[in-house]
Amino acid sequence: MSDDTLLSARDLSLSFGTLRALDGVDVDLWPGEVLAIVGESGSGKSTLLNVLAGRLTPDQGHVFYRDPDGHLADLHAMSAPALRALHRSDWGFVQQDARAALRMGVSAGGNVGERLMAKGARHYGEIRAEAARWLEMVEIDPGRIDDLPRIFSGGMLQRLQIAATLVTHPRLVFMDEPTGGLDVSVQARLLDLIRRLVGQLGLAVVLVTHDIAVARLLAQRIMVMQRGRVVEAGLTDQVLDDPAHPYTQLLVSSVLQA
């Protein structure tokens, strides 16, 4: 791995019983880069994401993360408090089901403010101002700051989750099917928003998706997975325009052309 990678994984393997969910996977991620992991259901992409985020421990292999001070840390050798601190501040996790990630009984402002308060913010006015600013960033009317997420639409919920994740200015965000389950027009708007924010904030993103179009729109680099192995990796345009592996060719050709 080179000196400036943000996240590096080497030779990751993980089996669930006889099922090899990950089989010798290498990943490198540089600051400010969006990396898409694509593949069909069961190909191991969500498992890979969870291993990279330290939520699952691999049977074999290591994940290294470079902290803001430039030190390289082995994720799975870190203490639980250190890993949680990382998740709370330097990292973010956007999952497909916003309802599971957000507190549905807590107002939008409280949801966005939670990470700030977890980091130690103790000034109500500042927390509220920051929450309002972030609602505006994700195109939610700041006037709805005291509304419960329960009455938000699916697209709004997902945008709220993104605001609640990005409010602490993480350097690395993991996204698991962020546009899954949304209708096409809402999806397009959300993708626009994510692309804008990623550019503005210089975020590094590991994006898991089964949707080739999402990967093409957001990611600079792409990894195609099949049965726990990376079958093809490279620049997104290159891989999608000129797929080399038969499985990638199948994936690309199976997308409906509008």
Add this chain to the structure above:
Amino acid sequence: MSEGYNFAYLDEQTKRMIRRALLKAVAVPGHQIPFGAREMPLPYGWGTGGIQVTAAILGQSDTLKVIDQGADDTTNAVSIRRFFARTAGVATTTETARASVIQTRHRIPETTLRADQIIVYQVPQPEPLWRLEPSRAACRTMHALAEYGLMHVKLYEDIARYGQVAISYDYPVMVNDRHLMAPSPIPAFDNPKMDRMPALQLFGAGREKRIYAIPPYTSVRSLDFADHPFRPHRAPHACTLCGSRDSYLDEVLTDDRGGRIFVCSDTDYCATRQRKDAA
């Protein structure tokens, strides 16, 4: 004193077990210590935790005071006081200054406690995070890592909705700048009395089987925001009986035509002031 019972009702092994838990609790201020709470001859919620702690620390030379909502003469207080008078034969009192052990439910006496006194709180729910985080395992992790942002989310919600923190009793506190603690359902008005109190404070939760403690002179801080500081609330009246403008007041209905008076909830404090006025 009744025959047939061990001193202070509990057997000696149980008292030892409780004392071990108390020592741990004092060593880690505000941290909940599990203990094997026994069945007591009164229902859960009536002070089984407090009674067990009192039984474990009571000695023959102690003088016991029991209060319920500040009053010495309510059913709960009278029953528990009589229970220990019968099973331990200890002296009892209603005067705060004369007591060496004070068992309380819902109040801290107005009279400042001294270093040679112990106050025992009856606790229904020892976990301050229980309404916010349903999993006890998750709560324990949050305590272990001192991750208390969630409690502030609750305070944030209150201010956003009501303009102020809408917790009037059992107002969460930080003990020794480390552990988040439920002070038992005392009014928020009493919270400042816990800070650097010279007396030892012990908390017993019988149903939940937890003991915790605040050693003397330990810092106890009520949670708040920099721009919404903690403000203890008190009814803006004077006591009808003794005229006190400093004590915590109960509102008492006097008839069914809207008549009401405010009186001190601490009956001993009120009576002492009335005696002074009469003299």
